[in-house]
Amino acid sequence: MDIRQGTTHQETAHQETAQQDSNSGYGVAPDAQGGTAGAGSPEASAGLRAEAVGLLRALVGNDSADFHEGQYEAIEALVSGGRRALVVQRTGWGKSAVYFVASLLLRARGAGPTLIVSPLLALMRDQVAAAARAGVRAVAINSANQLEWQEISAKLQGDEVDVLLVSPERLNNPGFRETHLPELIRRSGLLVIDEAHCISDWGHDFRPDYRRIRSLIEQLPASVPVLATTATANSRVVKDIEEQLASGGEDVFTIRGALARQSLRLGVLRLPTAKARLGWLLTHLDELPGSGIIYALTVSAAEDTARLLQKAGHPVLAYTGRTDPADREQAEAALKNNEVKALVATSALGMGFDKPDLGFVVHLGAPSSPVAYYQQVGRAGRGTPSADVLLLPGAEDKDIWEYFATSSMPAEGPANAVLAELASGAVMSTGALETRVNLKRSPLELLLKVLAVDGAVERVSGGWRGTGEPWSYDRERYERISAARVREQQAMLDYESTTGCRMEFLSVQLDDPAAAPCGRCDNCAGRWFSSEVAAEATDSAGQALSRVGVDVDPRGMYPSGMDRLGVPVKGKIKPDLALSTGRALARLTDLGWGGRLREIFGPEAADTTVDDALLKGCVQVLAQWGWEQRPVAVVSIPSRSRPQLVGSLAHGISSLGRIPYLGALQLPHGGPTGGSGGNSAFRLASVWDQFAVPEEGAAWFAANPGPVLLVDDFADSRWTLTEAGRVLRQAGAASVLPFVLALKA
Incomplete structure (x- = not known):
């Protein structure tokens, strides 16, 4: 091939050997041919290749090292051409x-x-x-x-x-x-x-x-x-x-x-429940080769799994977006030095982690596309002749994909709203925009980046400003991308159920021209893993999954710029009006209770009374709370979407806990003015001054000083709880302890 003759695309389809894999990306004396990709005389090309090989050998400390096919060709194209x-x-x-x-x-x-x-x-x-x-x-x-x-x-x-x-x-x-x-x-x-x-x-x-x-x-x-x-x-x-x-x-x-790596041995094991999957890990983790990565779909799943494995004596660490950066670096080093058996990680551990001798990758739940899956399993087997890759899909995977589905493309309404606010050319901070455009911080920042790349806004010192350049919503493009995401999810489900070669399936998804049966995966060579789960492991997993109780941290600061939305507050929330730390039964993303809670809060779910199992779990949370003083009353948030659920939850806690139920707060102005979601500023504005305590409630607090248990179904922004807590404190409640069924994350 000679790029001087106009050839601009090369397919290198030969398969690398395990020995080449084990040399950190450098081959040892392959039949590489130089002098094909750069300008100049044959003598100059030969000289460049000799110089390049010398540098390579010095870099890797190997006097016989030579380039893989394609490596020198790329170097020559850059340096000579x-x-x-x-x-x-x-x-x-x-x-x-x-x-x-x-x-x-x-x-x-x-x-x-x-x-x-x-x-x-x-x-x-x-x-x-x-x-x-x-x-x-x-x-x-x-x-x-x-x-x-x-x-x-x-x-x-x-x-x-x-x-x-x-x-x-x-x-x-x-x-x-x-x-x-x-x-x-x-x-x-x-x-x-x-x-x-x-x-x-x-x-x-x-x-x-x-x-x-x-x-x-x-x-x-x-x-x-x-x-x-x-x-x-x-x-x-x-x-x-x-x-x-x-x-x-x-x-x-x-x-x-060719993208397939011959060292990987792929498999899929379907188990009926999260308890069975965790039980399998407890039973077989020590049998997996070397050290590796256990991927989970959510932060809470990763943390819960790590906690369970640690309790069973397995040296593992959690690695998620919630992990402190310094702790992440230490965890990476611990895995690289084989000081731990595994990191239990979310996708936060992906691109960039390089451990050539990584022995295994296990997924508790499937990523939403085969390409994303290939990227994660590609961490294993880079410098070893064999590495084990096992997917343990869950019935809840599709729900989690949808729960986390966020488009990187802008929605038309919010995009136009942002552009309208920045049309004057004035510089506006992201925080100031939040009080004008009802988007949470992360989606707003992502939208601003997209608009900036499109040239409609620019980031400057102090914030953002409009450029005046025309911008139109490319609906067709965004719909094509959304449809592609749906096809990718189906392809991942197809990977799980295929009876053909799994590596070939992934290679085809990547349009690899060298896609071919690997001869090693569970479909090509038979199962290489056991499906047995020890009874004691299942019991331990069940106990871990039944764990209840998550802190609901109180808000400490009001959003900036609330005066622009007609709310006369700023700065820190006064201690005498603030909530105490509360509790939730579980997060929506939890492995254990999360599945049941996602059913209750699903978009098509009907409002029903709380069932006995949920109520029993709530009582367990209350029993473990460890409050300094027992609540003197139960008060609920008036719910427009789930009145039966919230009312029955409050009544049930009151009855089982023998705590007087004072009823729901009143809505003197009709209740919150906005729907769920949105950013903190708009959420606070929508609930501000919307709740009231009946006169008999204030009299009760005066006669019965002590904490009040504030009950609701769901906590996301926590501003509804914060505002309800403020009016309860103003009415005389000594403190307010929020309790909800579900915490978003």
């Missing part, structure tokens, strides 16, 4: 070798530092560490090392940096964009976009800020090469990435190899 290149290769193939060797070659020819756009802090840490081992001077600028920015800036000025890693979000930080980025663009010798599937609407990890890279590419001098890399891209994602790399009319040199 100054090309735009896309490398789609399985994890462990050695994509980092391409950009590290290319960086050193370009630096030796007088080029500036390489700029790598990388999506996760964990990935940056691994890349910086790998670069240091390879003798590459790499540094990162991210939210975790702000104290080092001045030192890093000085190193960049002194030309002491070979590779600079930044997150895509950093590209839109006003200070970085205005102070550092212009100079980096001017001096950059190579731009690398790692995990490039994040660029694409169709990628399973789409992030709006990645689309900003297209404008970054357009600002680069034509002589600066660009490399995009990913291990999880089907043909549609590849085409989307190529189109973005080709801005300015450049051809894209694409190397796409």
